[in-house]
Amino acid sequence: MTLPPFDLHRPQSLEEATELADRYGEDAAFYCGGTELLLLLKLGFASFGHLIDLKGVEELAGVRSEDGCLVVGAAVTHRALERSELVRERLPALADMERKVANIRVREVGTLGGNLCFSDPHSDPATFLLALDAEVEYRRGGEAAQRAPISDFVVGPYQTVLGEGEVLTSVRIPELPPGAAVAHAKFAFHERPTATVACLARVADGEIAEARVAVGSVGARPVRAPAAEQMLIGAPAEEIGNGLLAEAGERAGEAAAPVDDATGSAEYKAQLVRVLVARTFREATA
Numbered sequence: 001m002t003l004p005p006f007d008l009h010r011p012q013s014l015e016e017a018t019e020l021a022d023r024y025g026e027d028a029a030f031y032c033g034g035t036e037l038l039l040l041l042k043l044g045f046a047s048f049g050h051l052i053d054l055k056g057v058e059e060l061a062g063v064r065s066e067d068g069c070l071v072v073g074a075a076v077t078h079r080a081l082e083r084s085e086l087v088r089e090r091l092p093a094l095a096d097m098e099r100k101v102a103n104i105r106v107r108e109v110g111t112l113g114g115n116l117c118f119s120d121p122h123s124d125p126a127t128f129l130l131a132l133d134a135e136v137e138y139r140r141g142g143e144a145a146q147r148a149p150i151s152d153f154v155v156g157p158y159q160t161v162l163g164e165g166e167v168l169t170s171v172r173i174p175e176l177p178p179g180a181a182v183a184h185a186k187f188a189f190h191e192r193p194t195a196t197v198a199c200l201a202r203v204a205d206g207e208i209a210e211a212r213v214a215v216g217s218v219g220a221r222p223v224r225a226p227a228a229e230q231m232l233i234g235a236p237a238e239e240i241g242n243g244l245l246a247e248a249g250e251r252a253g254e255a256a257a258p259v260d261d262a263t264g265s266a267e268y269k270a271q272l273v274r275v276l277v278a279r280t281f282r283e284a285t286a
């Protein structure tokens with residue numbers, strides 16, 4: 001596998017990046033770590049004469065805490081998130097989830113923004129961020145930023161809301177409210193997950209006051225499972241019955257609309273969801 005020739009552009013601002021995208025149109029593509037895009041080029045699944053490297057664009061860099069949110073620049077790598085002291089202090093579950101993404105070579109260069117923009121249905125971060133009600137910010141150079149909940153940003157397999165020349169700049173992740181915890185679990189045979197589950201539980205007065213169940217990798221896109229969430233509310237946090245958790249897992253499996261693919265049959269994935277939802281929700285309440 002060899003890379004076909006292309007011109008490499010390294011803009012230093014978003015304005016410059018958009019100007020390059022406009023100039024070269026369909027013959028240009030943005031990239032950050034290149035772990036997905038360069039693979040596609042090598043395999044001959046895509047071809048571009050111009051690649052626009054976003055790593056030098058300052059507003060896509062860094063992690064900060066702002067207005068009760070962790071704000072992660074789109075160009076921050078999985079490895080940087082896994083090791084960030086700020087993330088470990090404010091939202092350790094994010095660092096734990098990131099440590100389970102891919103392998104160390106991919107995490108070292110692959111970015112959170114690249115993962116979300118590629119919109120592979122087998123994404124751990126997209127599912128995890130859905131359970132946290134995260135939002136993304138994106139814009140074209142010269143225009144104001146737009147915000148969208150992660151549930152709207154990911155439209156389907158390899159499809160996002162991003163239009164021509166629009167760049168994902170950051171991901172805003174609300175810090176957990178008091179009494180809440182989030183847990184993530186995945187199951188994988190191959191490189192990408194077969195099933196990914198993230199659950200948030202908020203406990204008040206010994207009962208589940210809020211439940212969020214997000215399921216990904218099994219269907220066309222990550223989804224929340226409202227029926228599962230509803231049935232968990234009001235359960236005693238210290239002794240959630242196995243029957244109730246199994247029922248919630250069943251509802252989550254239905255909501256996820258599993259499909260047969262190279263990572264497993266729909267039936268098998270639904271069974272994985274049943275097991276992972278029960279385990280993950282229990283972990284979040286513990």
Ligand SMILES: Cc1cc2nc3c(=O)[nH]c(=O)nc-3n(C[C@H](O)[C@H](O)[C@H](O)COP(=O)(O)OP(=O)(O)OC[C@H]3O[C@@H](n4cnc5c(N)ncnc54)[C@H](O)[C@@H]3O)c2cc1C
Nearest residue numbers: 030032033034035036037102110111114115117123124168
């Ligand atoms: C071997 C392997 C194993 C993997 N395992 C897992 C796994 O277990 N779990 C998981 O969730 N993922 C997994 N992945 C996916 C991995 O997380 C992504 O490859 C990585 O995060 C993509 O980031 P990148 O910066 O390299 O993207 P790039 O390849 O640079 O870009 C990907 C796409 O997004 C676009 N893009 C990138 N950044 C922006 C931006 N800021 N604005 C607009 N468009 C942009 C590009 O045009 C391109 O179409 C795996 C990948 C590999 C290769």
